[in-house]
Amino acid sequence: MTVRAAVAGASGYAGGEVLRLLLGHPDVRIGTLTAGQSAGMRLGQYQPHLLPLADRVLGDTTADELAGHDVVFLALPHGKSAKIAAELGEDTLVIDCGADHRLESAHAWLKWYGGDHAGTWPYGLPELPGGRDALKGTKRVAVPGCYPTVSSLALAPALANDLVEHEVVVVAVSGTSGAGKSLKPHLLGSEVMGSLSAYGVAGSHRHTPEITQNLSKAASSQVKVSFTPVLAPLPRGILATCSAALKPGRTLEDVLAAYAKAYDAEPFIHVLPSGTWPTTAAVLASNAVQLQVAVDPDVNRLVVVAAIDNLTKGTAGAAVQCMNVALGLPETAGLTTVGVAP
Numbered sequence: 001m002t003v004r005a006a007v008a009g010a011s012g013y014a015g016g017e018v019l020r021l022l023l024g025h026p027d028v029r030i031g032t033l034t035a036g037q038s039a040g041m042r043l044g045q046y047q048p049h050l051l052p053l054a055d056r057v058l059g060d061t062t063a064d065e066l067a068g069h070d071v072v073f074l075a076l077p078h079g080k081s082a083k084i085a086a087e088l089g090e091d092t093l094v095i096d097c098g099a100d101h102r103l104e105s106a107h108a109w110l111k112w113y114g115g116d117h118a119g120t121w122p123y124g125l126p127e128l129p130g131g132r133d134a135l136k137g138t139k140r141v142a143v144p145g146c147y148p149t150v151s152s153l154a155l156a157p158a159l160a161n162d163l164v165e166h167e168v169v170v171v172a173v174s175g176t177s178g179a180g181k182s183l184k185p186h187l188l189g190s191e192v193m194g195s196l197s198a199y200g201v202a203g204s205h206r207h208t209p210e211i212t213q214n215l216s217k218a219a220s221s222q223v224k225v226s227f228t229p230v231l232a233p234l235p236r237g238i239l240a241t242c243s244a245a246l247k248p249g250r251t252l253e254d255v256l257a258a259y260a261k262a263y264d265a266e267p268f269i270h271v272l273p274s275g276t277w278p279t280t281a282a283v284l285a286s287n288a289v290q291l292q293v294a295v296d297p298d299v300n301r302l303v304v305v306a307a308i309d310n311l312t313k314g315t316a317g318a319a320v321q322c323m324n325v326a327l328g329l330p331e332t333a334g335l336t337t338v339g340v341a342p
């Protein structure tokens with residue numbers, strides 16, 4: 001089976017990472033590439049690491065340009081996917097790396113993003129309870145945000161197995177590529193280098209409702225989320241520290257059993273051996289999620305530390321994994337769990 005794939009937003013970080021992975025995918029032929037302002041330019045000008053595609057010319061992001069493919073990856077800014085997706089045929093698999101189709105509540109969409117809600121698509125996190133079944137055979141996928149991916153995978157087993165209270169704390173440190181390529185003053189090298197800075201604090205980051213949605217589903221009742229993102233001077237990677245109060249009578253053994261049950265068969269999720277802790281370097285450019293769980297006896301809290309590469313499992317790797325599931329290809333095709341170190 002050869003899958004013909006188009007990528008919209010090919011000049012950006014997420015689109016570039018989708019292309020890097022597709023170049024190594026045994027079943028994919030890369031078709032049309034499109035962009036915004038850089039339409040008409042060579043891809044090599046924006047993605048010098050994608051040598052085999054360097055001479056491809058970027059087209060305009062229109063439904064006509066993207067027509068005639070089995071799968072279309074949309075790696076566009078928030079709010080730009082819905083219109084183009086609506087114009088693509090129902091028999092085309094459309095995988096949206098943006099937020100447009102992630103939230104189930106139109107009210108939450110309006111509050112956090114503004115404007116009309118485009119509707120909800122199957123959510124691209126196969127490892128959540130029921131997640132894989134929802135993706136099999138689908139023609140539409142909403143790829144999760146990077147922070148929701150890492151924090152939902154870190155806490156879902158504890159909530160699904162009734163091990164912790166329904167109020168969780170997530171502090172996640174991210175590399176700068178999570179913010180995309182467009183110029184933002186707080187991302188200037190002189191601002192980011194040699195410093196860590198919290199942003200979107202006290203419930204004001206737009207990923208809070210997405211994390212809440214995922215964890216409430218896992219728990220089958222409302223979960224409250226305190227989420228603080230922190231910007232770090234590294235290009236890619238997220239390290240999330242997530243915690244919640246253990247319910248009375250629950251033990252570390254219960255926790256370990258729940259995480260083993262949830263993740264032992266998952267090809268991309270690795271609960272590390274006792275005493276070793278996730279690092280962003282260990283998952284760099286890979287689709288792996290590394291997790292470690294512990295119980296802090298003084299405060300009786302579960303602490304889960306998790307690492308992903310925000311551009312791979314946090315976006316493009318998830319997009320390719322979901323394509324594989326949706327089309328019935330081997331789920332790991334084109335993806336690796338091997339990182340880059342040091």
Ligand SMILES: NC(=O)C1=CN([C@@H]2O[C@H](COP(=O)(O)OP(=O)(O)OC[C@H]3O[C@@H](n4cnc5c(N)ncnc54)[C@H](OP(=O)(O)O)[C@@H]3O)[C@@H](O)[C@H]2O)C=CC1
Nearest residue numbers: 009011012013014035036037038061075076098178180181
């Ligand atoms: N970076 C990350 O870690 C993650 C990103 N995502 C999501 O992926 C999407 C892309 O993000 P990212 O790659 O980081 O962003 P970038 O800013 O790096 O890239 C954006 C891409 O969209 C194109 N574009 C911008 N405006 C328009 C427009 N009006 N019409 C058509 N194309 C346009 C740009 O082309 P040009 O430069 O030519 O204008 C560029 O190719 C976003 O929705 C983001 O939320 C999701 C999870 C994580």
Ligand SMILES: CC(=O)N[C@@H](CCC(=O)OP(=O)(O)O)C(=O)O
Nearest residue numbers: 099145146147174175176178179
């Ligand atoms: C470091 C940084 O700025 N990260 C981005 C998150 C990127 C991402 O996953 O998410 P979306 O697809 O929802 O944009 C942010 O905080 O906005």
